[in-house]
Amino acid sequence: MGKQGAAFYDDDSIFAAYTASRRRPDNPNDTLEKPVMLELVGELAGRRILDLGCGDADFGRYALARDCRTYIGVEGSRNMVTAARQTLAGTPGEVVHASIETWTYPDASFDLVVSRLALHYVSDVELILAQTYRALAHGGRLVFSVEHPVITSCDRGWRSGPRQAWLVDDYFDIGLRVTSWLGGQVAKYHRTVEAYFAALQGAGFVVESLRESHPRRTMFADKLEYERRKRIPLFLFLAGRKSRPL
Numbered sequence: 001m002g003k004q005g006a007a008f009y010d011d012d013s014i015f016a017a018y019t020a021s022r023r024r025p026d027n028p029n030d031t032l033e034k035p036v037m038l039e040l041v042g043e044l045a046g047r048r049i050l051d052l053g054c055g056d057a058d059f060g061r062y063a064l065a066r067d068c069r070t071y072i073g074v075e076g077s078r079n080m081v082t083a084a085r086q087t088l089a090g091t092p093g094e095v096v097h098a099s100i101e102t103w104t105y106p107d108a109s110f111d112l113v114v115s116r117l118a119l120h121y122v123s124d125v126e127l128i129l130a131q132t133y134r135a136l137a138h139g140g141r142l143v144f145s146v147e148h149p150v151i152t153s154c155d156r157g158w159r160s161g162p163r164q165a166w167l168v169d170d171y172f173d174i175g176l177r178v179t180s181w182l183g184g185q186v187a188k189y190h191r192t193v194e195a196y197f198a199a200l201q202g203a204g205f206v207v208e209s210l211r212e213s214h215p216r217r218t219m220f221a222d223k224l225e226y227e228r229r230k231r232i233p234l235f236l237f238l239a240g241r242k243s244r245p246l
Contacts, residue, residue, distance in 0.1 A: 010077050
């Protein structure tokens with residue numbers, strides 16, 4: 001059985017491998033995920049921001065530098081919380097060491113909720129979306145990224161080394177997946193694009209955007225890596241708004 005979320009990243013050897021992978025040139029987080037997320041969140045000045053599964057709080061530092069009103073990151077991993085507090089040192093940003101499944105979400109307290117590559121670790125995404133909806137002020141927005149369902153559906157095309165071939169199988173079999181990554185076994189939850197879209201609508205959000213991680217040549221130093229990333233989407237992005245009452 002693979003480790004889920006926080007427990008996976010609290011294995012020190014895995015966390016070291018993860019940190020090294022994030023520093024690698026042309027890593028997918030910086031070349032594919034970050035540009036789309038920053039486009040979708042838009043203007044941050046004056047926003048009260050909640051970051052679910054904040055990781056090292058890189059987004060928090062970015063948002064605070066752009067004059068957001070407040071920033072709170074919620075993170076279950078001890079190693080990630082330590083990194084996040086280092087990232088936010090000297091800023092008014094706050095990091096809470098808690099699971100996003102069990103944290104108490106305050107009512108109508110945020111203008112923007114973001115979640116970057118965290119919700120695919122959650123078994124009950126509908127619960128998280130309902131809690132998020134309640135925590136947003138009217139007119140507030142949720143923007144999140146997850147591993148793309150064509151990636152989470154099946155890992156038989158990727159068992160060791162850089163993935164060169166992709167296999168999509170068991171796509172409509174929604175549920176737990178355990179795969180090898182960074183030298184360990186990690187548990188994630190596969191959902192279809194339709195399931196994510198329906199869950200967002202079901203929580204009450206007006207869906208504003210659905211995006212995929214279409215690579216841009218200007219983001220890559222290595223042309224071959226850019227060409228490889230054109231073969232299949234790694235990430236899915238959705239944005240929704242809490243509609244104002246009539």
